[in-house]
Amino acid sequence: MNTTASPATVFDIQRIRADFPLLSRTVHGKPLVYFDNANTSQKPLPVIEAMNEHYREHNANVSRAVHQLGEEATAAYEGARDKLARFINAPSRNELVLTSGTTQATNLVAYSYALPRLQPGDAILTTVMEHHANIVPWQLVAQRSGATVKAAPIDQRGELILEQYVAMLTPEVKLACVTQVSNVLGTVNPVREIARECRKRGIALLVDGSQAVPHRPVDVQALGCDFYALTGHKMLGPTGTGALWARREHLDAMPPFFGGGEMIREVRFDGTSFAEAPHKFEAGTPNIAGFVGLSAAIDYYQSVGFEAIHAWEQQLLAYATERLREIPGLRIIGEAAEKEPVISFLIDGTQATDLATLLDLQGVAVRSGHHCAHPLMQFFGVPSTLRASLAFYNTREEVDAFIVALLKVRKLLM
Numbered sequence: 001m002n003t004t005a006s007p008a009t010v011f012d013i014q015r016i017r018a019d020f021p022l023l024s025r026t027v028h029g030k031p032l033v034y035f036d037n038a039n040t041s042q043k044p045l046p047v048i049e050a051m052n053e054h055y056r057e058h059n060a061n062v063s064r065a066v067h068q069l070g071e072e073a074t075a076a077y078e079g080a081r082d083k084l085a086r087f088i089n090a091p092s093r094n095e096l097v098l099t100s101g102t103t104q105a106t107n108l109v110a111y112s113y114a115l116p117r118l119q120p121g122d123a124i125l126t127t128v129m130e131h132h133a134n135i136v137p138w139q140l141v142a143q144r145s146g147a148t149v150k151a152a153p154i155d156q157r158g159e160l161i162l163e164q165y166v167a168m169l170t171p172e173v174k175l176a177c178v179t180q181v182s183n184v185l186g187t188v189n190p191v192r193e194i195a196r197e198c199r200k201r202g203i204a205l206l207v208d209g210s211q212a213v214p215h216r217p218v219d220v221q222a223l224g225c226d227f228y229a230l231t232g233h234k235m236l237g238p239t240g241t242g243a244l245w246a247r248r249e250h251l252d253a254m255p256p257f258f259g260g261g262e263m264i265r266e267v268r269f270d271g272t273s274f275a276e277a278p279h280k281f282e283a284g285t286p287n288i289a290g291f292v293g294l295s296a297a298i299d300y301y302q303s304v305g306f307e308a309i310h311a312w313e314q315q316l317l318a319y320a321t322e323r324l325r326e327i328p329g330l331r332i333i334g335e336a337a338e339k340e341p342v343i344s345f346l347i348d349g350t351q352a353t354d355l356a357t358l359l360d361l362q363g364v365a366v367r368s369g370h371h372c373a374h375p376l377m378q379f380f381g382v383p384s385t386l387r388a389s390l391a392f393y394n395t396r397e398e399v400d401a402f403i404v405a406l407l408k409v410r411k412l413l414m
């Protein structure tokens with residue numbers, strides 16, 4: 001059995017894989033190697049079953065009903081908020097707005113926090129390595145307010161140039177943003193240091209945690225940021241789930257963004273009053289079953305343990321990187337000192353999309369393209385990369401199969 005022993009945990013990879021039914025399917029007649037985890041993760045049985053059970057046994061709408069089912073659905077949905085709050089060590093469950101994902105979370109901050117504060121000449125600071133979800137919402141509100149969006153630079157290794165980020169925290173910056181982990185490069189950014197510098201200057205900091213939460217324990221209080229956005233489907237949960245954590249003082253000062261049911265105290269034609277945060281940001285019927293699934297995903301992470309996950313993923317990352325480096329003409333994009341298991345690369349004389357298409361025929365799922373990070377592609381002067389992104393349920397044997405397939409398809413294209 002393929003296990004790695006550490007004093008605290010024994011990581012039983014075969015038992016873990018047995019929890020993910022999709023991992024044992026074939027694609028084009030070949031055993032699946034799923035290396036597109038940064039795009040979306042696969043879901044373990046407890047997540048699938050929890051959602052199933054919700055619809056079979058407990059389905060009702062939240063908050064409005066006084067009947068038993070309504071209470072059960074509300075308890076399950078609000079229970080997910082409690083779990084997520086503990087998962088990222090939020091000081092209070094009421095600081096956690098449940099959203100459809102990171103994109104809704106960053107847009108909420110853009111329209112409800114940033115836009116009312118932005119004056120012509122102000123700026124929002126982001127970085128060159130961000131996902132479009134941490135760029136475009138800022139551009140939209142900047143256009144409306146006469147503000148600008150500035151991007152802090154990175155170096156050729158794919159590391160943020162911290163001194164330059166800090167130097168760009170000038171008085172006109174009303175919001176600073178950074179991803180904790182890059183979805184293309186795997187780079188882990190020095191968020192604590194950035195948060196410290198932002199606080200010294202009274203600038204609020206938003207951290208995009210989409211690619212961090214699947215890999216490492218997150219403590220928003222220790223990070224010291226003001227906003228933390230995450231998405232559920234990359235962390236074993238269903239699509240259409242996510243959250244925004246924000247400091248209470250910000251949530252209290254922010255006007256609602258979406259209006260409708262669930263977010264009001266009283267509606268009158270001569271003036272509507274709103275519910276307290278977080279409910280004032282959760283108009284309409286939420287993705288109840290989705291959050292039931294996300295709760296189960298959090299339980300699953302906790303049962304495996306991030307210590308074991310980290311150790312296994314870092315071994316896989318090192319092994320995959322070493323094996324890829326053996327391939328002639330292969331260039332890895334993103335060689336930061338601290339990385340999560342995401343490897344972007346190119347092979348001389350081939351197109352990333354051709355490679356990905358042929359790899360699929362070998363049963364290997366990787367992503368090719370710009371990864372919703374155009375400015376990063378522009379920085380590296382490439383239209384796209386091939387990206388292998390790993391999860392704790394992947395194995396060295398899968399890395400070997402991926403390398404064999406890659407060598408084969410490379411030969412076909414050269």
Ligand code: PMP
Nearest residue numbers: 101102103131133183208210231
């Ligand atoms: N930020 C990062 C770093 C991401 O990788 C992604 C998803 N690719 C997002 C934001 C957007 O997440 P979602 O589409 O789930 O809202």
